[in-house]
Amino acid sequence: MADAAEEEIEQFMHGLERRNPGETEFHQAVHEVVESVMPFVLDHQKYKQAQILERMTEPDRIIIFRVTWQDDSGQIRANRAWRVQFNNSIGPYKGGLRFHPEVTLSVLKFLGFEQTFKNSLTGLPMGGAKGGANFNPKGKTDNEVMRFCHSMMTELHRHIGEDTDVPAGDIGVGGREISYLFGQYKRLANRYAGILTGKGLSFGGSKVRTEATGYGCAYFCENMLKHQHDSLEGKSCIVSGSGNVAIYTVEKLNHLGARAVTLSDSDGFVHDPDGIDAEKLAWVKELKEVRRGRISEYAEEFSTAKYHAGAKPWGVEADIAFPCATQNEIELEDAQSLLKNGVRAVAEGANMPTVLEGAHAFTESGILYAPSKAANAGGVAVSGLEQSQNALRISWDHEEVDRRLRGIMCDIHEKCVEYAKNGDGTVNYVRGANIAGFVKVADAMLAYGAV
Numbered sequence: 001m002a003d004a005a006e007e008e009i010e011q012f013m014h015g016l017e018r019r020n021p022g023e024t025e026f027h028q029a030v031h032e033v034v035e036s037v038m039p040f041v042l043d044h045q046k047y048k049q050a051q052i053l054e055r056m057t058e059p060d061r062i063i064i065f066r067v068t069w070q071d072d073s074g075q076i077r078a079n080r081a082w083r084v085q086f087n088n089s090i091g092p093y094k095g096g097l098r099f100h101p102e103v104t105l106s107v108l109k110f111l112g113f114e115q116t117f118k119n120s121l122t123g124l125p126m127g128g129a130k131g132g133a134n135f136n137p138k139g140k141t142d143n144e145v146m147r148f149c150h151s152m153m154t155e156l157h158r159h160i161g162e163d164t165d166v167p168a169g170d171i172g173v174g175g176r177e178i179s180y181l182f183g184q185y186k187r188l189a190n191r192y193a194g195i196l197t198g199k200g201l202s203f204g205g206s207k208v209r210t211e212a213t214g215y216g217c218a219y220f221c222e223n224m225l226k227h228q229h230d231s232l233e234g235k236s237c238i239v240s241g242s243g244n245v246a247i248y249t250v251e252k253l254n255h256l257g258a259r260a261v262t263l264s265d266s267d268g269f270v271h272d273p274d275g276i277d278a279e280k281l282a283w284v285k286e287l288k289e290v291r292r293g294r295i296s297e298y299a300e301e302f303s304t305a306k307y308h309a310g311a312k313p314w315g316v317e318a319d320i321a322f323p324c325a326t327q328n329e330i331e332l333e334d335a336q337s338l339l340k341n342g343v344r345a346v347a348e349g350a351n352m353p354t355v356l357e358g359a360h361a362f363t364e365s366g367i368l369y370a371p372s373k374a375a376n377a378g379g380v381a382v383s384g385l386e387q388s389q390n391a392l393r394i395s396w397d398h399e400e401v402d403r404r405l406r407g408i409m410c411d412i413h414e415k416c417v418e419y420a421k422n423g424d425g426t427v428n429y430v431r432g433a434n435i436a437g438f439v440k441v442a443d444a445m446l447a448y449g450a451v
């Protein structure tokens with residue numbers, strides 16, 4: 001990189017860190033984008049003159065509110081919730097809600113910032129947002145979760161709408177939570193509208209939304225391999241997490257002839273060298289989606305597997321890695337261990353699962369490395385399709401939505417290639433995703449003038 005660009009990046013990050021003290025996740029997400037976008041901005045002075053990067057790193061608004069609710073013993077409890085409406089230049093705000101005890105403003109700002117680029121890559125008219133609460137759903141009863149969701153929507157409903165802001169699920173927010181949230185919105189607003197996505201199929205949800213992020217991640221990887229005249233057939237895969245994204249990544253890998261050999265949660269991971277086939281995955285779905293149990297139980301159920309308490313799966317030898325749990329789950333030593341073991345591709349199902357130094361190690365090694373904003377965009381893409389179906393008051397069948405999802409993931413791959421093909425034919429997907437995501441939003445902002 002030229003010295004001028006390096007100096008600009010350093011100055012830019014210094015200013016951002018000064019304006020947003022202590023927000024380390026947000027700094028990390030911006031740094032990763034600015035590293036690739038700054039040289040492009042310097043080559044296209046119209047973006048520099050209009051201060052587009054400075055404007056894109058400042059959220060449009062942040063709403064912070066208290067959520068008070070009653071637990072089953074009658075005790076009053078209070079949590080903090082946020083909605084970060086980051087950028088609506090290319091469409092209504094769109095992005096998930098996360099319920100997790102470690103949710104902070106910094107985490108939601110990184111997620112909302114990333115979402116703006118990801119939504120742009122889908123080609124659909126969606127701006128970027130993220131929200132959530134420091135509420136821990138683990139160990140709560142259905143009734144407690146319901147009371148929390150109803151209370152949260154009592155404030156949130158003032159700030160969302162089908163043309164304003166359309167939240168969805170993320171960590172700790174699945175079909176159950178979206179249903180409670182939607183029910184309360186309907187009651188408060190006295191209107192039935194597509195103000196959330198990930199809804200149940202009987203009340204406006206889209207086919208394939210549950211599966212979309214995981215399926216999309218496998219499709220993106222398929223595209224990267226195809227570009228190198230290779231395929232997923234016969235490849236062994238490490239998958240982390242055991243929630244929505246992990247489960248449906250494994251399902252699609254099975255469809256495409258690959259073999260997933262791990263799953264994890266925050267307590268440890270299971271390694272099943274025989275592969276997590278459709279039958280075992282059906283058992284995992286029941287464990288996670290119905291019984292809400294721990295992944296260690298997998299090794300008690302299937303004798304082919306071994307449980308590794310307190311460990312992460314990155315030391316297992318395999319062809320491809322799919323981090324699908326949470327941010328920064330791949331640290332530098334994990335990235336080095338994957339590379340040492342000869343991993344050929346990494347496709348990020350989770351948002352920003354790799355620390356910046358780890359991402360640099362992947363890029364420098366020349367392996368196929370798909371950053372989250374490209375690889376996991378399938379979820380929000382099908383959310384966009386759910387919005388279209390709601391607006392048209394129609395519902396497409398499974399094949400139609402899956403066909404569109406596959407097409408969108410292929411288009412995102414093409415866009416990355418367009419902006420980041422190296423001289424030797426390889427592709428820097430980080431640079432490609434960042435620049436392609438940036439251009440659409442930046443051009444809309446330029447067109448609006450100083451707003």
Ligand SMILES: NC(=O)C1=CN([C@@H]2O[C@H](COP(=O)(O)OP(=O)(O)OC[C@H]3O[C@@H](n4cnc5c(N)ncnc54)[C@H](O)[C@@H]3O)[C@@H](O)[C@H]2O)C=CC1
Pocket residue numbers: 169170171172173174213241242243244245246264265266267324325326327329349350351376377379380
């Ligand atoms: N649900 C969706 O449609 C989308 C989700 N994502 C991202 O995918 C990732 C996973 O989300 P979901 O599967 O939806 O959530 P989920 O709540 O269904 O599952 C989360 C999984 O991550 C694990 N996990 C959480 N915190 C952890 C930690 N500190 N260490 C290790 N494991 C941890 C949990 O045990 C669980 O297996 C997140 O980064 C999320 O932002 C990205 C795009 C869309």
Ligand SMILES: O=C(O)CCC(=O)C(=O)O
Pocket residue numbers: 094095096097115118166167168169170197351376377379380381383
């Ligand atoms: O479906 C959506 O609107 C948001 C999905 C999401 O939160 C994400 O892409 O990280």
